Amino acid sequence: MTAERIFRNVPARWMDVLSYYNLPVDPAPGSKLNPWRTLKAVTRVEDTVVVKLDIDNPMIEAELVSQLLQDSELSSRVDEFYFEHHVLHSPMGRSWTRGSGPALQQTLSDSYALFTRLRELGVRAHSWV
Numbered sequence: 143m144t145a146e147r148i149f150r151n152v153p154a155r156w157m158d159v160l161s162y163y164n165l166p167v168d169p170a171p172g173s174k175l176n177p178w179r180t181l182k183a184v185t186r187v188e189d190t191v192v193v194k195l196d197i198d199n200p201m202i203e204a205e206l207v208s209q210l211l212q213d214s215e216l217s218s219r220v221d222e223f224y225f226e227h228h229v230l231h232s233p234m235g236r237s238w239t240r241g242s243g244p245a246l247q248q249t250l251s252d253s254y255a256l257f258t259r260l261r262e263l264g265v266r267a268h269s270w271v
Contacts, residue, residue, distance in 0.1 A: 200228035
């Protein structure tokens with residue numbers, strides 16, 4: 143999808159606050175392509191921040207979720223978090239990146255534990271399958 147198509151119907155009042163990076167994510171902490179670095183650079187704790195994490199690469203997503211859990215400055219800025227946790231036996235498994243390694247060893251029980259921890263940190267975390 144082109145940037146033109148994405149932004150064609152965006153109201154003018156939203157154009158100055160939207161960012162679009164059509165580049166692969168680098169989960170390395172501090173990387174210029176780590177979305178958490180950007181989020182911390184452009185938000186304040188008092189802002190309302192909604193994040194949808196859906197890269198369909200379980201290893202990268204797992205690393206980013208781990209960073210969210212471990213970084214209190216980051217978790218204090220995320221109000222709502224939408225995340226499709228990649229677990230064993232998911233009906234969506236065929237659409238995820240192949241060769242996902244240990245990230246796909248998670249179970250539905252692990253998913254409940256993950257979302258509980260996020261909520262305990264004050265992040266309203268939501269899953270879908």
